[in-house]
Amino acid sequence: MKVLFIGESWIVHMIHTKGYDSFTSTKYEEGATYLLNCLRKGGIDLTYMPSHEVQVRFPQSLEELKTYDAIVLSDVGANTFLLQNSTFYQMQVVPNALELIRQFVAEGGGLLMVGGYLTFMGIEGKANYKNTVLAEVLPVVMENGDDRAEMPSGFSPAAARSHPLVDGLGDWPKLLGYNRLKAKPEAEELLSHGDDAILTVGTFGAGKTAAFASDCSPHWGSLEFMEWEHYPAFWTRLVQYIG
Structure with a gap:
């Protein structure tokens, strides 16, 4: 199984002020290293594309995209795909990357979106996927606007129904937040918190889809979640399911 995993990277710019003087520093971080290692150990042939590389490495045709069985989007907003350099700076007409993903799924590919500050609608609505073809x-x-539910005291998702993806996992560890989502009528809601869907699976055309409303890594992905004995098996099982 070949999977294209996109996102879970960021650059932090810091200002250090010491009395009268200040200086700046920059650091680059990736949040999904542990998850990617788990998936590779689970036998998945994984290509990782950090958020900033979408500009130069995302496939420009459906044929290129079809070299993969599934795509995972995690904490990377719609603008990263829609405002590529060639369009934003050179005003060139280029393929709509999100439309390519839609066609990819319709013709049998898998798609998983993982929650975060820049997935679904995200912080201040900036991820903005509700207003794209991926909706x-x-x-x-998805909700309109900022869809975050911050849960600093933690919450544990509850199984909404029996399903091979969630059976046998026991009690879930606490997570620290999620994107507020509702399962579509034709989809299957597998994990819930109150009236919100935490894990939902469905289909689109000939392909399989999944939405995990919380995070695969910090900060919503608590240390308890990251150290959970079933963490590797859950994610490997979920990615294999959509493929």
Whole structure:
């Protein structure tokens, strides 16, 4: 199984002020290293594309995209795909990357979106996937605007029904937040918190889709979650399911 995993990277710019003087520093971080290692150990042939590389490395045709069985999007907003350099700076007409993903799923590919500050709608609505073609593809209905539910005291998702993806996992560890989502009528809500869908699976055309409303890494992915004995098996099982 070949998977294209996109996102979970960021650059932090810091200002250090010491009395009268200040200086700046920059650091680059990736959040999914542990998850990617788990998936590779689970036998998945994984290509990792950090968020900033979408500009130069995302496939420009459906044929290129079809070399993969599934795509995972985690904490990377719609603008990263829609405002590529050639369009934003050179005003060139280029393929709509999100439309390519829609066609990819319709013709049998898999798609998983993982929650975070820049997925689904995200912080201040900046991820903005509700207003893209992926709203049709995903198995969930997104809110308007900022959809974050911050849970500093933690919450544990509850199984909504029996399903091979969640059976046998026991009690879930606490997570620290999620994107508020509702399962579409034709989809299957597998994990819930109150009235919100935490894990939802569905189909679009010939492909399978999934939406995990919380994070695969900090900060919503608590240390308890990252150290959970079933963490590797859950994610490997989920990615294999959509492929």
